[in-house]
Structure formats: structure tokens, C-alpha cells
Amino acid sequence: MNNSTFSRRRVLKTGAIASAGLALPTYLRADGHTGFTNAPGDNEVILGFNVPQTGPYADEGADELRAYELAVEHLNGGGDGGMLGTFSSKVLDGTGILGREVKYVTGDTQTKSDAARASARSMIEKDGAIMITGGSSSGVAVAVQALCQEAGIIFMAGLTHSNDTTGKDRRANGFRHFFNSYMSGAALAPVLAANYGTDRKAYHLTADYNWGYTTEEAVKSSTEALGWETVNAVKTPLTQTDFSSYIAPVLNSGADVLVLNHYGGNMVNSLTNAVQFGLREAQANGQNFEIIVPLYSRLMAKGAGANVKGIFGSTNWHWSLQDEGSKAFVQSFGTKYGFPPSQAAHTTYVQTLLYADAVTRANSFNPCAVVEALEDYEFDGLGNGKTLYRGADHQCFKDVLVVKGKENPENEFDLLEIVEVTPVEQVTYAPDHPQFAGGDLGTCNPGA
Amino acid sequence: MLGLEKKDFRLLLIVVALTMLAPFILNPFPEGSDMAQFNAGYPDLMQRFVIFGILAIGFNILFGLTGYLSFGHAAFLGVGSYAAVWMFKLLSMNVIPAILLSVVIAGVFALIIGYVSLRRSGIYFSILTLAFAQMSYALAYSVLTPLTGGETGLQPKPGDPRILDRALEPGETATPGLFGLFDMRDSLELTVGNWVFTFNAGYYFAAVIMIIAFYMSIRIFRSPFGMMLRAIKSNQTRMSYTGLNARPYTLAAFVISGMYAGLAGGLLVSMDPQAGAERMFWTASGEIVLMTILGGAGTLIGPVLGAGFIKYFENIVSKINKTTLEGWFYWLPDGLEDLVITVIYPFVGKGWHLTLGLLFMLVVIFLPGGLVQGGQKIAAAFTRKKPDDAKSSATEPAE
Numbered sequence: 001m002n003n004s005t006f007s008r009r010r011v012l013k014t015g016a017i018a019s020a021g022l023a024l025p026t027y028l029r030a031d032g033h034t035g036f037t038n039a040p041g042d043n044e045v046i047l048g049f050n051v052p053q054t055g056p057y058a059d060e061g062a063d064e065l066r067a068y069e070l071a072v073e074h075l076n077g078g079g080d081g082g083m084l085g086t087f088s089s090k091v092l093d094g095t096g097i098l099g100r101e102v103k104y105v106t107g108d109t110q111t112k113s114d115a116a117r118a119s120a121r122s123m124i125e126k127d128g129a130i131m132i133t134g135g136s137s138s139g140v141a142v143a144v145q146a147l148c149q150e151a152g153i154i155f156m157a158g159l160t161h162s163n164d165t166t167g168k169d170r171r172a173n174g175f176r177h178f179f180n181s182y183m184s185g186a187a188l189a190p191v192l193a194a195n196y197g198t199d200r201k202a203y204h205l206t207a208d209y210n211w212g213y214t215t216e217e218a219v220k221s222s223t224e225a226l227g228w229e230t231v232n233a234v235k236t237p238l239t240q241t242d243f244s245s246y247i248a249p250v251l252n253s254g255a256d257v258l259v260l261n262h263y264g265g266n267m268v269n270s271l272t273n274a275v276q277f278g279l280r281e282a283q284a285n286g287q288n289f290e291i292i293v294p295l296y297s298r299l300m301a302k303g304a305g306a307n308v309k310g311i312f313g314s315t316n317w318h319w320s321l322q323d324e325g326s327k328a329f330v331q332s333f334g335t336k337y338g339f340p341p342s343q344a345a346h347t348t349y350v351q352t353l354l355y356a357d358a359v360t361r362a363n364s365f366n367p368c369a370v371v372e373a374l375e376d377y378e379f380d381g382l383g384n385g386k387t388l389y390r391g392a393d394h395q396c397f398k399d400v401l402v403v404k405g406k407e408n409p410e411n412e413f414d415l416l417e418i419v420e421v422t423p424v425e426q427v428t429y430a431p432d433h434p435q436f437a438g439g440d441l442g443t444c445n446p447g448a
Numbered sequence: 449m450l451g452l453e454k455k456d457f458r459l460l461l462i463v464v465a466l467t468m469l470a471p472f473i474l475n476p477f478p479e480g481s482d483m484a485q486f487n488a489g490y491p492d493l494m495q496r497f498v499i500f501g502i503l504a505i506g507f508n509i510l511f512g513l514t515g516y517l518s519f520g521h522a523a524f525l526g527v528g529s530y531a532a533v534w535m536f537k538l539l540s541m542n543v544i545p546a547i548l549l550s551v552v553i554a555g556v557f558a559l560i561i562g563y564v565s566l567r568r569s570g571i572y573f574s575i576l577t578l579a580f581a582q583m584s585y586a587l588a589y590s591v592l593t594p595l596t597g598g599e600t601g602l603q604p605k606p607g608d609p610r611i612l613d614r615a616l617e618p619g620e621t622a623t624p625g626l627f628g629l630f631d632m633r634d635s636l637e638l639t640v641g642n643w644v645f646t647f648n649a650g651y652y653f654a655a656v657i658m659i660i661a662f663y664m665s666i667r668i669f670r671s672p673f674g675m676m677l678r679a680i681k682s683n684q685t686r687m688s689y690t691g692l693n694a695r696p697y698t699l700a701a702f703v704i705s706g707m708y709a710g711l712a713g714g715l716l717v718s719m720d721p722q723a724g725a726e727r728m729f730w731t732a733s734g735e736i737v738l739m740t741i742l743g744g745a746g747t748l749i750g751p752v753l754g755a756g757f758i759k760y761f762e763n764i765v766s767k768i769n770k771t772t773l774e775g776w777f778y779w780l781p782d783g784l785e786d787l788v789i790t791v792i793y794p795f796v797g798k799g800w801h802l803t804l805g806l807l808f809m810l811v812v813i814f815l816p817g818g819l820v821q822g823g824q825k826i827a828a829a830f831t832r833k834k835p836d837d838a839k840s841s842a843t844e845p846a847e
Contacts, residue, residue, distance in 0.1 A: 053766075053798035106769045108798055113601045113724035115762075121492035121720065122763055125646070139599035143722050146603050150621050150633075150721075164600060208590040209599035235590065238599075442606050445621055 036366045037152040037447025038128045045100040045365065047072070047352070048107065048129030050120050050144060051158065055111040056265050057136035059299050060344040064134055064158055065106060066337055067345035071352035074332070075102045082332040083353060086325040086381040091360040092353070098360060109135060113143035120144050124151050130365055131156060133351055136344060138162030138211045145174035152447020154367050156351035159344040161263075161295055163214040166395035167436030172444045173367055175374055175389065177354065177396045178347045179427070181211070182435050184294045184314040185218030187400035187422035189226050192312060196257065196290055198227035203255035205246055205270060207262050208235040215261045217435060219294050231255040236262075236270070243270040247277045256284035259292045267293055268303035275307045296403055298342050301415035308405030308415065315401050317346040317383050318416055326383040340413050350382045354389075371444040386424070392431035393441065400427050456666050459748060463662055467655040470494055471645045478642035482776055486764060491635060491648035493763050495719045497756045498651070498658040499712050504739045504751030505658075505665045506708020510701050511737070512746035513674060515681035519574045520561070520581025521736045524706040526588065526728035528554040528713025530595070533602045533723045540612035541604070541622050543632065543653070547714035554710020555703055562702035566695055569684065581733055588725040601724035624718045626653065632719055650719045657715065658752075661708060666748060668704070677701055742811055744818025753819045761804045768796035 040046065049068045052061035074082045077094030084092050096102050105127045107119030116135065123129040132148055133156035135141040141160035148155035149171040157165060157176040161184070166176050192200075202223060206212040212235070220230050231253050236246050247270070250258055258279060262270050274280075274291055282289040293300075296313030319330045319340035329349065333341040341349070354374065362369035375391035384398035403416040429436070449457045466473065475489030488494070507521055528550035535546035565576040588596040596602055604622050613622070625631040632650030639645075668674050679687055680694045687694050717723050726732065735758060743754025773789045773796070780788060795803045815821045 054801070058798075104771075105767065106797075108766050108800075112726040113599075113722065114727050117720055117722055118492060118496065118763060119767075122490060122767065125492050126487070126490040137599075139601060139724070142600045143603070143724065146722060147720070150623060162600075169600065210593075211599070213593075237586070238589070440606050442621070 035446060036368075038124065038130045040100055040128075040130055040365055043100060044103045045097050046127055046129045047102060047104045047355075048120065048123035048127065048132040048134075049104055050107045050109050050116060050123065050132055050134040051348075052111045052136050052140075053106075053108040057111050060136040060159055060264075060297070060342065061109070061134075063299070063342045063345040064136065064348040067333070067341060067349040068104065068133070068352060070333055070336060071349045072102045072104055073336075075352070075356050079336070080328075080332045083325050083329050083349070083382055086328050087353060087357070088380040089357050089361070092357055097356045098363070098365070102356070105129060109137075109140050109144075111137050111140060113139050116140040116144050117147050120147055121151075124153055129153070131355055133348065133355070134158045135160055138165055139209070141165050141174075141176075142169040142210075145169065145171045149173045149442070149445055152367055152445045154355065154370050156355050158348045158351065161215070162211040163218065163435050164210060164439075166393045166439075167214075168438045170393050170439040170441050172371060172394070172442045175351070175354075175394045175396075177351050177387075177389075179314075179316050179398070179400055180395065181215040181218040181294070182429055182433070183400050183427040184215065185220075185222035186427045186429075187314050187402050187420075188219065188292070188294060188312065189222035190422075190426075191402045191420055192223065192292065193226045193228075195312070197287070200228045200257050200287075200290075201231045201255045201285065202228055202257040202259050203231050203250050203253055204233035204259045204261055205243070205250075206233055206235050207238055207266050209238050211263065212261045214435065215294050216259075219259055219261065219292075221435070228257075236266070238266065240266070241269050243273040244277070246270070247273050247279070250274075250279065251277070251282060251284070254285070256287050257290045257292060259294065261294060263295055263297075264300060265303070267300050271304050271307050271311070296416060297344070298340075298413065298415060299344075301405060302412065309407050311405045312419070313403055315403050315416065316343045318343065318401055318403060318418060319346075319413070320416075320418065321383060321401075323381075323383065323385065325381045329383060346383060353382065354379070367446045368444040385421075388424075390431070393436065393439070397424050397428055399424050450663070452663075452666060453670070456670065456748075460659075460663060460666065463749065463752070464659055467498060467659060468652075470497070470651070470655070471647055475643065475645055479644050480642065485768060485772060488760055488764055489646060491633070491646060491651055492720070493759065494648065494651045495654050495715075496759045496763070498654045499715045499719070500739065500755035500759055501752040502654075502658050502661045502715065503709055503712035503736060504743065504755040505661055506705045506712070507736050507740050508745060508747075508751040509665060509668055509677075509708065510705035511740055512751075513669070513677035513681060514698050514701050516566070516569065516698060516702070517574045517737065518565075518577045518702070518705070518733075519730070519737065520577035520579075520584075520733050521705070521709050522728050522730070522732035523561070523581035523584040524554040524558055524709035525713040525716070525732070526584065526723070526725065527557045528710030529717045529723035529727060530588070530602060530713075531710070532714040532717045533604065533721060536604045536610075536622070536624060536717070536721055537602075537608040538611065540610055541624050542612070542628075543624050543626055543714075543718040546624070546718060547657075547711065550710045550714030550717075551707050552710075554713065555707040557710075558703045558706025559699070562699050562706070566698050566702060578730060578733065581728060582730055585725055585728040585730070588728060596723070596725060599725065601722050603722045624721055654715050654719065657711070661711065662748075662752070669748060673697070673700070738808065742808060742818055744820030747818065747820040750818045750820040757819065758804065761800050761807075765796055765803060766798070766800040770797070 051064045073079045076096050109116035120132050131154045135158045138160040141157045145155045155174040163181045204216050206216040260270050279289050291311050293313040296315045301308045330340050358370045358373040362373040374389050377389045380386050387396050387398040400422045401418050402420045404419050406417045409415050471489050475487045477483035531553040532546035532550040535549050561580045623631045630649040634649040636647045676697050739754035740751045744750025777785045777788050
């Protein structure tokens with residue numbers, strides 16, 4: 001190798017570039033000396049909204065994103081303020097969070113835990129997000145919650161209903177406002193007993209994944225406690241679109257109630273199949289055959305159309321609630337987007353507000369300070385009445401709505417009617433309840 | 449040098465330089481500028497680049513050399529990931545045993561699947577591998593939930609035994625590391641003016657492994673074994689007429705390729721300790737095929753480029769939302785701004801699949817040899833050589 005030419009000109013040129021480089025302010029540092037990961041600057045704070053924009057829950061994801069944008073607008077003092085006005089805590093004044101303007105980044109979870117984690121990691125590592133929120137499936141919520149725990153970021157779960165999120169897989173840096181399978185079962189069972197009697201034989205069709213299992217278990221144990229009998233529980237693949245072959249055996253099984261532990265498109269298809277098979281008109285054991293859908297959402301009711309009429313289920317929140325908080329939220333969401341929000345939109349909006357409020361009360365973005373501010377925090381005015389963020393498992397405890405498909409809907413959004421508001425005492429359980437056992441909250445991790 | 453021809457050695461040096469300098473190359477735009485959106489130099493994505501590079505290199509040993517199109521390679525990735533997480537849970541958070549086990553398990557798994565699938569060739573082979581992979585996915589998602597965590601996935605927990613590690617301090621989380629020297633998530637940041645460059649320990653660890661994997665793949669390509677695989681690709685019938693049994697060779701290629709995928713799976717969970725069943729889904733297998741074809745099947749560097757290309761789209765373009773677009777085009781007159789945003793919006797954010805699909809079509813139609821062929825065309829235009837010369841440079845695209 002003797003063809004390298006160290007001409008005077010080249011040496012001078014290289015030298016000039018090198019010294020220009022050195023003249024720039026240069027410093028090398030290991031991760032954060034600020035005490036916690038992604039400490040925000042003086043002017044703005046970045047939140048990460050990680051929702052499914054593609055895949056089976058894209059509808060829910062789109063609605064969550066709308067709610068997040070609305071929450072950011074309200075936190076920054078725009079719009080009509082929404083639930084800021086009805087929230088029992090009054091520290092949020094529309095000047096952002098601790099005087100910093102709220103900015104956000106979005107990502108697509110694709111309802112896959114891998115993609116969700118990749119997206120969350122890029123928010124943390126690239127965009128400097130201080131809090132991650134969102135998700136429309138428990139698998140994703142559990143995966144991202146664990147990631148946030150490792151990275152030292154707060155995770156405010158979106159729509160996740162499986163017991164495990166705040167049970168077996170609970171984490172100190174993660175918080176869930178949404179209700180869970182156990183609460184659905186506990187709220188539904190008495191209403192079912194009152195309407196359908198205590199001498200019933202149930203047949204479960206369960207989506208073959210984590211959320212399905214916990215929901216089946218919750219509904220089973222609460223209804224059995226009231227005297228029901230479970231005839232059979234069959235798992236159906238998540239990707240199934242035609243449930244005929246699963247519905248056909250139900251009629252001859254001796255059961256008189258069908259419980260569909262399905263969500264989203266699964267539920268729309270299985271319910272439609274069940275109605276087509278004439279289960280609604282059928283008689284068994286001398287009683288009318290009934291169908292139950294433990295977790296309801298407006299978007300699902302819309303998909304299933306007239307088939308949902310008269311079918312019982314539970315939901316976290318519904319836009320027709322008449323308390324001040326709900327009315328304010330529906331008002332500002334409707335003004336901005338032209339239709340009422342879904343329960344997914346509600347829970348994500350509330351989670352964003354709760355985070356902002358906790359930071360403000362703690363007067364610090366440090367995750368550990370936020371955790372302390374949220375634990376055992378009681379609040380009101382966010383649409384669910386009096387609510388407690390329990391410190392032992394970071395689960396919100398509030399009233400649960402039992403709903404049923406409306407017989408005569410007035411418009412395309414008016415599909416569910418509230419049958420009963422189950423008081424919080426009835427759905428409260430011990431943190432080490434068997435359905436939630438095996439979890440370890442650990443301690444908060446502020447990261448760097 | 450290192451048993452390589454001069455040209456291959458030069459290629460290896462280029463790969464070494466690219467991977468080592470990646471934090472600079474991938475972060476060309478200063479922090480806070482509008483273009484910073486396109487920076488890819490953050491640890492997670494850099495790690496993904498090299499790990500999926502390894503996966504594609506391995507896939508190319510099978511597909512590029514023998515022409516056997518496996519449509520179930522994601523299964524080996526998934527099996528490797530689960531094996532590694534179980535090592536983290538039971539033995540130690542050290543990545544070495546985890547990665548070793550993931551390679552071994554994926555190899556055994558590949559041996560079983562390959563033994564059955566390789567009895568057929570062509571489309572039947574592809575469908576068999578696809579069936580096995582979907583089967584693994586379905587098992588991992590439901591029946592094997594105790595072993596795989598089902599939908600939730602498998603992750604290390606504070607309460608795991610980890611018999612070789614010391615007990616965790618209260619509040620400490622177990623993170624994968626290398627003999628306690630460094631954690632995979634450790635990073636150094638270099639700030640030069642407005643630029644921030646991140647040097648991540650995990651990235652460099654994975655990059656070194658990728659370089660070794662790349663070197664091994666060159667050696668396989670240039671070996672008599674590689675020649676035999678090429679012969680199988682060009683005419684397997686003629687091979688058997690000469691009295692040669694091709695199956696041991698294809699099986700060996702299949703197992704090697706599966707072990708590469710297992711290695712990638714083990715590395716993936718070393719960087720981010722969570723294994724989900726979706727990484728075995730058939731779309732994940734399809735993605736590997738796309739990477740290889742996009743970059744240039746049968747070429748050495750092509751699959752790595754293809755992997756980088758797809759991961760870049762998945763992570764960067766998918767994050768451009770309406771607000772970002774509004775930030776870019778705010779200077780346009782109102783009506784025009786809306787128009788431009790309406791035109792671009794379907795192609796970014798959740799529409800990243802669409803953009804990728806269009807690019808894939810363009811590449812397949814105009815550059816059948818993948819990105820590598822594009823590079824060669826550009827190089828040929830500059831050196832003013834006849835295109836024939838460029839073609840003979842041992843990076844012949846697969847048909």
C-alpha cells in the first residue's frame with residue numbers, strides 16, 4: 001500500500017475539518033445524570049401514545065388517539081377544558097404540565113407485543129418520551145408495562161381488561177384505570193341471577209388467549225357462586241371468523257346460557273353466528289335460551305348490529321352517563337370529532353389527565369414521585385364517580401356498568417343502555433385474590 | 449486475508465466499517481431539526497438492523513444458495529427467543545448461555561422440520577415449512593401457554609430462580625448483560641454541537657456477532673459445500689443422475705440457516721427480554737423473504753441491506769403522523785398545505801405498509817437483483833464500465 005498521497009493540500013484540508021469538529025461543543029456522557037430517564041427540558045414535555053393503528057383493534061386505537069389529542073389540547077389550555085373542570089383535583093390549570101407545553105409522539109402497536117415494544121422503545125430512546133400510554137389488548141399492555149418498568153418510564157395502560165395486567169404481571173411503574181375480568185364477573189353475576197334465575201347451565205366459548213382465560217374464569221366463578229352450573233368451556237382460536245362449528249354443539253349440550261368470552265371482531269362474528277342458529281328463540285331446560293357478552297364496547301355493538309338487542313354485558317364507561325364529568329367529556333369530544341367517544345377513548349383521556357395531575361401534585365416528573373402521588377389516590381369527577389387508585393396493585397376501583405343491547409336504538413351510537421351501576425364495594429377484591437395471585441409489584445424504577 | 453479473496457475481504461471491511469460507524473451514519477440530522485424524524489441512530493433500531501441482518505444472512509444461505517424457499521423461518525426465530533428467555537429465567541441474565549442455547553434449540557428444531565420438509569421441493573417445501581411455522585405459532589399462542597406465556601409473551605420476572613446470579617437488591621430489575629461487564633442497555637452519548645450520537649453496548653455486541661456471522665456466510669458461499677448447494681439450485685435432477693444424494697447437503701443448509709435464525713432470536717431477547725408468539729406468525733416469515741428479495745437474494749450483502757430497509761420503514765415512516773406533516777408543510781399556503789398533506793398522509797404513519805409495498809414492486813420490476821443490483825448499476829454508471837463487468841462480480845442475483 002504505497003498509493004496513499006499525503007499531499008500538503010490534503011493534510012491541511014483534513015486538519016481544517018478536524019479542528020472545526022473539535023471547536024464544536026463536545027461532551028460524552030453516560031445515560032442521564034438527572035436522576036431519572038428522559039427528564040424533560042424547561043419548555044416542553046413529550047408523552048408517547050402507543051396505540052394499534054393497524055390490525056384487529058385499529059378502530060379502538062383510532063378512538064384512543066382522538067382522546068389523547070383532546071387531552072393534550074385541554075392540558076395545554078385549548079378547547080373547552082373538558083373534564084379539567086369537573087376533576088376533583090384542581091391543580092391542572094391549562095398551562096401544560098408543570099409549566100411545560102405538552103407535546104406527543106404516536107406509534108403503531110399493530111396489536112403485537114413485539115411491535116408495541118419496538119414502538120415504545122423508539123419513543124423512549126429517540127423521542128425522549130417521559131410517559132407511555134395506550135394499547136388495546138392485554139398482551140400488549142403487559143409487554144409494554146414490563147418494558148417501561150425496565151426503562152424507568154411510567155406506563156398508563158389503555159384498554160386492557162385481563163386480570164393479569166394488575167395481577168400476575170403487575171409492575172410498579174404501570175397503572176390501569178380500566179376495569180378487569182374479575183370486576184365484569186362480579187358485576188354481571190347478580191344482574192344475571194336477577195334476570196335469568198339461579199338455576200342455569202352455562203356454556204362458555206372463550207377466545208383462546210390470555211384475556212379469554214381470565215374472563216372465563218371470572219365469569220365462571222362469580223356465576224357458580226350464585227348457583228349456576230358450567231356445562232362446558234370451549235376455546236376458540238383468536239383468528240376464527242366463522243363460529244358455526246362451535247355454536248352447533250351448544251344446543252344439544254344441555255346448556256341454557258351461552259357466554260361469549262370474545263372481544264372485538266371475534267364477538268361480532270360469534271354473536272352473529274349464534275343468532276343465525278336461532279339460539280335467541282330456542283328453549284332449553286324449560287327456559288329461554290340466553291346469550292351473555294362479558295365485555296361490551298360500543299364499537300362492537302355497532303359491528304354486531306341488531307343482534308345485540310337485549311344481550312347483557314359490562315362496560316367501563318358509556319357516553320350516555322349523566323354525571324358532570326361524562327357530560328363535559330362527551331361535549332368536548334363531540335364538538336371536536338362529531339360523534340360520542342367510546343370507552344377506550346374515555347379511559348385513555350382519563351389516564352392522561354391522571355398522569356398530568358400526579359406530576360403536578362408531586363411537583364416532579366420523577367417516576368417514583370409520580371408513583372407515590374398516584375398510589376392510594378382518591379379522585380372524582382372523571383366519569384366513573386368516586387375512584388381509588390389502589391396502591392397494592394395499581395388498579396383503579398370504581399363502579400362498573402352493566403349494560404344491555406338497546407331494543408330501540410335512536411341513532412347509530414345509541415346502542416347500549418345502562419341496566420345497573422354496580423357499586424364499587426361489590427367488585428372490590430383483595431390484592432392477593434386467587435385470580436390475581438403470583439404478581440409482584442416490585443418497587444418503582446426511575447431509570448438512569 | 450482471513451482465508452478470503454481480496455474482493456470479499458474488502459466487502460467484509462466495508463461491513464465492519466458500516467456497523468462500527470452506524471451511530472454516526474444513521475444520525476445525519478441535528479437534534480431538534482425537522483429532519484430529525486428520519487434519524488435512525490437510536491439503540492433499539494440499530495440493534496434491530498444488525499439482528500435482522502443476521503436473520504437474513506442465514507435465510508440467504510438456504511434460499512440464495514439452494515433455492516429452497518422456506519416460508520417458516522420465523523419459527524426458528526421464535527424458538528430461539530423462547531429458549532433464551534428461559535435461560536434468563538432459570539440460569540442467569542448473562543447473554544452467552546442464553547444465546548448458545550437458542551442456537552442449539554433452533555438447530556434441533558430445524559433438523560426435525562427440515563428432515564420432514566426436505567422430502568419435497570419447490571412449492572410443496574414452502575407450504576410444508578409454512579405449515580410447521582403456523583403450527584408452532586398456534587401452539588405457542590394457546591396450548592403451550594405455560595411454556596411460552598401465550599398471548600402475553602414470556603419475560604423475566606423479579607421472582608425467577610436465576611441460580612447463577614446473586615439475588616436482586618430491592619427495586620433492582622434484572623437486565624441482560626455480559627458477565628457483569630456491561631448491560632445490554634448501557635449507552636454512551638456523544639454530543640457534538642446539535643448532534644447527539646448514541647453508542648449502545650448491546651448494539652456493539654450484536655454488531656460484532658453479525659460481523660462474525662457475515663464472515664462465516666462468506667466462507668460458506670466460497671466453500672466446496674457452497675458450490676454443491678449452488679449446483680443443487682441449478683439442476684437437482686442432474687445432480688442425482690450423477691449419483692449424488694442432495695438431501696444431506698440441503699438439510700445441512702437448512703439447519704445452518706435455522707441456527708442463524710435462532711441466534712437472531714436469542715440476540716433479540718438479549719436486547720429486549722420479551723418473547724411473543726407473533727414473531728412466529730406467517731407474516732414474520734414473509735418479512736424475512738421480503739428482506740432477502742428486496743436486498744438481493746444470493747448476494748452476500750443484499751439481505752442485510754434489505755433487512756435494514758424494511759426495519760427502517762417499520763420504525764421511522766410508521767411514526768410520521770399528521771401533526772408531523774403539518775410541521776413540515778406549515779410554510780405552504782393553506783389550501784396547498786392541506787392538499788399536500790392529504791396526498792402524502794396515506795403513505796406514512798399507519799400507511800407505511802403501502803409505501804413499502806410500492807417500493808417492493810418497483811424493486812422487483814426494475815431491479816430484479818434487488819438493491820444490490822441498483823448499487824451495481826450506479827457503480828457501473830460512475831466507473832463507465834460495461835454492465836457485463838459489473839455482473840460478473842460474483843454477486844449474481846438469484847433468479
